[in-house]
Amino acid sequence: MKARGVGAAALIRMSAGAIVWVSAFVVLYSGxxxxxxxxxxxxxxxxxxxxxxxxxxVVLVHGAVMIWLFSRWYRRPVMAQPGExxxxxxxxxxxxxxxxxxxxxxxxxxxxxxxxxxxxxx
Numbered sequence: 589m590k591a592r593g594v595g596a597a598a599l600i601r602m603s604a605g606a607i608v609w610v611s612a613f614v615v616l617y618s619g620x621x622x623x624x625x626x627x628x629x630x631x632x633x634x635x636x637x638x639x640x641x642x643x644x645x646v647v648l649v650h651g652a653v654m655i656w657l658f659s660r661w662y663r664r665p666v667m668a669q670p671g672e673x674x675x676x677x678x679x680x681x682x683x684x685x686x687x688x689x690x691x692x693x694x695x696x697x698x699x700x701x702x703x704x705x706x707x708x709x710x
Contacts, residue, residue: 598680601661601684602680602683602684602687603687604657604684604687604688605654605657605684605687605688605689605690605691605692606687606691608650608653608654608657608691608695609650609691609694609695609698611650612646612647612650612695612698613698615646615650616643616646616647616698616699616702619639619642619643619646620639620643620702620707623638623639623642623643623707623708624639624707624708627639627708629707629708634706635703635706637706637707637708639707639708640702640706640707643702643707644702644703647695647698647699647702647703650695651692651695651699654688654691654692654695657688658685658688658689658692661681661684661685661688662685666678666681
């Protein structure tokens with residue numbers, strides 16, 4: 589008897605938004621600390637410096653990936669695996685959309701300090 593379940597591709601799609609957010613989190617905070625450690629930035633430079641520019645590019649790239657994932661989710665029809673009930677396929681599709689939505693909101697809130705606080709102060 590073959591075990592029924594959700595395939596690996598469906599599980600990756602359901603967690604793709606969280607994976608992109610975690611990637612942005614790690615790259616932003618490590619880039620922030622490494623940029624401040626390795627570059628001499630004047631305290632009065634404000635937001636116009638190479639660290640902020642690099643971090644804004646990182647936020648924009650991750651935001652573009654989130655938009656791409658959301659557009660693929662929106663255009664993809666709800667399809668079941670063989671032997672899967674309809675309620676399960678609808679649940680998977682909704683969970684994927686909610687994870688993408690929550691991860692996108694988390695990415696926006698993660699970007700606020702990058703865009704509003706000058707780096708390397710203190």
